[in-house]
Amino acid sequence: MSTVSQFALLFIGGALINNILLTRFIGLCPFFGVSGNMETSMGMSFAVVFVMMMASTATWVVWEFVLAPLGVGEFLYIPAFILIIASLVQFVEMYLRKASPVLYRAMGIFLPLITTNCAVLATATESAKPGFFKLNIAVGASLSLGQALIYTLGVSVGFGFALITFAALRERLELAGVPRLFKGTPIAFITAGLLSLAYVGFSGWFGL
């Protein structure tokens, strides 16, 4: 398989076919928490793309050069990755505050919030730790750094896409004639179920 088509499959596989929110159900708290309006969901999606890319890079490097050579990765990867992601986000927050106040204000509260998001940890683990990556693509036992980054980009864009779609649907539902008993959260759950069904329809593309 050529490198280009492999990268394309990694991206589509992460974004649509294995959408982290709607087919794998990881990171559902922001899916309901910040999907109330478009503006916050945009901010959240942007911050997730940013943090996921940074986190995958950092965990990949740490796995390759610290955890794997010492032979402690098999049982130590969760605390190590959490430690890395948390301090990375702290660092990025400090840096942004100094270097780009505009970006810092745009991301606002979402940056520290996704420090402990399970979607970030899951994607970082898949990218870094061999055996966790489950897509049926001939990439060998583990992902290279380039493959991991493309895959992470796919997952985070898929996260943002699902979140923004859902926020748009919820904004429309505010104005729709929803029966009184279903107004608010109940209809949001039903909508999420239908949206999830639609995303499951992607499975089977390219044999993924």
Add this chain to the structure above:
Amino acid sequence: MDLVLIAKAIGALSLIGLITSSILSTAAKRFHVEVDVRVSEVAAALPGSNCGACGRPSCFAVAEGMVAGEIEPNACVAGGQSVADEIAAILGAATCEMASVICARNCGGGANATRVYEYAGVPSCAAANRLAGGPIGCAYGCIGFGDCERACPFDAIAMDERGLPVIDPAKCTGCGICVRECPRGQIQLLTLVPEAAPIVVRCNAHDKVKDRRGNCSMACIACKKCERECPHDAIHVVDMLAVVDYEKCTGCGTCVEVCPQKCIDFYGHRPGVDAVAADGRGPDTPEVASVSEGA
């Protein structure tokens, strides 16, 4: 063998921890952002309870905005005049007058309102409101489980025997937390009125007058008696509901006397009115309540 592995694990985590913490501590110095000293002074003058009544996320954000000149020194609702004076002194601004407000309840329903079903769930207004719009027939009335009483940080709200929140004007700072916590705060069941407001209309129903009367014996029936009798032109029936104009109202009490539904009430600090009347109990509410329960 095991001991070696344990040592390696401890070593690996300590190494990562050491590296990240040294990077972070260097970054904290390297990327340190200079903050105006006045920001911390203003932040110290503010109440610091982060109540959010001014519409900003925290007292510190307000302090930053005040120093930057984006927010007026009198923006702190909970702090009142004394805090505004203090901040104006720090910033060198002219002293600002506070237009202080307090919370008022625009519903006289409670025991007088009809129920459409028996609610047996969690005793919370927010929960009850989600179950087909609450057990009260009136879509604008007080549900009566006291979410506002629990939310009030100043202990100014108490639920009375009618199942209605009674606001103590002496304790109320007008922070507006109850208005936000109330599931019907957005449709103005609770509103912030000028602190000197002498009169308040205890009905907020915007549906048809006939429906209102079926739902509640205290509802405003838009008879316009108050509008005709008011000597100061300070109360008007707007969209079939009596509304007080606080610019003109003097608190003479004419409307309170003529209202056939007893849904207009004294409120706030009115000279000559004792504490019980001032806290918002209508003059002869208990009789009306008992009639309604019998019916």
